[in-house]
Amino acid sequence: MKRVREYVARWEALLLVFLIGTFVFGAGVSRYFWTASNISIATASFMPVAIVALAMTLIIVTGEIDISVGSIVGLCAACLGVCLERGLPIGAAMPLSLVVGALAGLGNGVMVAYVGLPSLVVTIGTLALYRGLAQIVLRERGVSDFPEWYQNIGFGTIGGSPVPWSSLIFAVLAIGFAVFLHATRGGRALYAIGNNREAARFSGIAVKRGLLGLFVTSGVMCSVAAIVLTAYLASARSDTASGLELQVITAVVLGGVDIFGGSGTMVGVVIALFVLAFVQNSLGLAGVTPEAQQIATGGVLIATLSVFGAARFVRAHGAARGRFRRRRPRALATGGRPSGGGEESVKAHAGRE
């Protein structure tokens, strides 16, 4: 089993290699790639996806999924637009949009956790439902008279540096989510739910409440993404972020999170996000149309799933053989602190959990 953990630990390393490969590819495509402004724009344009992916990681770790994220972003963006039209200051519209996002997530969560419907189907339904609401609210209009300071959230950079404000928001959230997932009781519970929901319940973990909380969190993150994306686009439309779910789920799966739940790390997802951001950026610089880029994204998703599917097959075989090749088993009663293999695997598992 140690080999499996080594394998998981290696996946993040492999992603780093991908990232470097992407940089090399980008630099080959265009002289413009390696400029501060391009890197800055590529990063800023991807932050809405990245913010939504943080919550999606937690959801997929529990074995659930939220397909409705793009529509929730659209609904929240529509909410921002309407508020602005009605003369509400943007400072008041933002908290309101967060509430809308939370309610949208609550709707998903109640259906999944308490009614017991499969999240895939529930959120396909709300994908249509929330987008429909956004269209009713804003119709074909685009709202674009956002104040300068607000637009800076999406597009502006910190001081004279090329670092976008939105990436700062992402960094703070990413650290928070990573700490939650890997170092807290709640994060441990999510892995337990993803690996064996019944055992989690028998262990006194409030599975339903946890799932509800996750979907609400996802709604709130969608709303944060809507605030950043509307600022970046300097306009709110009802079709904002349509198709976002494809990019989000691709990033999470590419980051090494098992689509069936139970394993994956936040570090992997963050690296995968940057890989995707710069792949799309270089394709754009190479003159590939957004439609064709979508083909690339879909291809990455399917390819990653295939790789992990194959790995799972190998793992199943490895585990079966591993039973008979246990390393130096001994009664824990005889030794002191676990040592050797024990210490190594502490680190390996710390990375995994």
Add this chain to the structure above:
Amino acid sequence: MSGFPIEAMSSVAPIVELRGITKRFGPVEVLTDIDLSLRSGRVHSLAGENGAGKSTIVKILGGVHRPDDGLIFKEGEEITIHGAAEAQRHGIAVIHQHPALFPDLSVAENIFVGRQPRRLGRIDWVAMRREARELLSGLRVDVDVRLPVKMLGIAERQTVEIVKALSLRARVLVMDEPTSAISREEAVRLFEIVETLKQQGVAILFISHFIDEILRLGDDVTILRSGRRVVTSSAAELTLESTVRHMVGRTPEALFPKEAAAIGEPVVEVRGLAGCGFVEDVSFTLRAGEIVGFFGLVGAGRSEVAQMLFGIEPPDRGEVRVDGGRARIRSPRDAMRLGISLLPEDRHQQGLVLEFPIRANATLPILRRFTRWLGLVDRTREAEIAGDYAKRMRVVATGIEQLVNALSGGNQQKVLLAKWLMPSPRILILDQPTRGIDVGAKAEIHRIISQLAGQGMAIVLISDDVPDVTAMADRILVFRSGRIVAEFSRATVDRGSMVLAASHAGPDPVAAGPGAGRP
């Protein structure tokens, strides 16, 4: 060992005969030198406790397992049975407790699936239905052959499977606990069908947990114990008592009998507990330092009572008092707050997160205790405590970071025990704590349970295993069909009457004799 020579029973040559069959799974020998003859027009009953080897014999006849040693004969010729298709070709059919039919296809289609009668290249529905009706009426069964099978009860599905087997010219029917999942009335009908089959010259191997059925339906009876044939005899020469005695065997020395412990005040009082659909009127008292055994067949309601007490499945009715105060247990967390721990029956599904290391499994219910501000887990303390408990349970592993799916069953069970001792429960419910683990690990777990009782813990021990329960329990409550039907104390317990109470009288369909009551 064998009390009666086989030849004495019948002069009819057997259709299928097993000679000296031995089967091993890894190092474990589950069947040793089994002889068994199935004769035309006779019912051969197979009796034995859980794990005696009954289902392995079924699987060998059905072509699922291949014997490691011994021969199978069909009408005097040696055969091998590799796979279900070959079993079918040899005319052997297994009727399962829950028949695997196509729920959305009609009765007729299920009987003829894959070989529907054809006319002009198309399925001849009329002929197919007619033939199906004829087959069913041959057994005096009245079922509409056009109904989809999902509309039928389990008993009727079993009939469909029997008819299907007959239409495939089966001459040997293996009936694997057919009566466990059906009602008394349905069982009576089933036995009438068995009578008809006998008249048609079919040989039947009948397996049941209900000893009265074994004796009244069987012409011949073979009793297994620990994979060996204890006796083969004509049913007339056996009584309920002698059958049970053969099944249970002489009293072996208990692996680790409970040490004397002072029995204190009542800790849990359960009155009139009902729920889970079939558990009714369960009342008992559990005292500090006492081990109460729950004995019964699978599905008798023991685990359901445990899960109601632990808040997994809230009861419909009844009162639970803990330390004299009325307890409302709606979730496992409520139960844990009252000091209740449940070591669940299914280690893999309910007990452990197999992909977690020993440490994370053991601390899952009490992680709260190791959390600091913001819910951050104190890994150092967690590892310390988990390591402590793993040592106390003598878990054999490379370290507490080893994933539990790499551990042996016995060690997994010790991790599970550690997990549920960490909350320092005062009431410990153990559901089959020693099932499927080796003798060494079993003895250690018994040692631990005994120690805990000595420290004043109130313990419920659920087990199928007769020696386990009689060695460990101060009192034994016998469950049957969701009720407590008998109680024994350590002093008065007698294994035979315990087994009898759990199984005898169950559905008692043959009381009037097979064939009686037919219109």
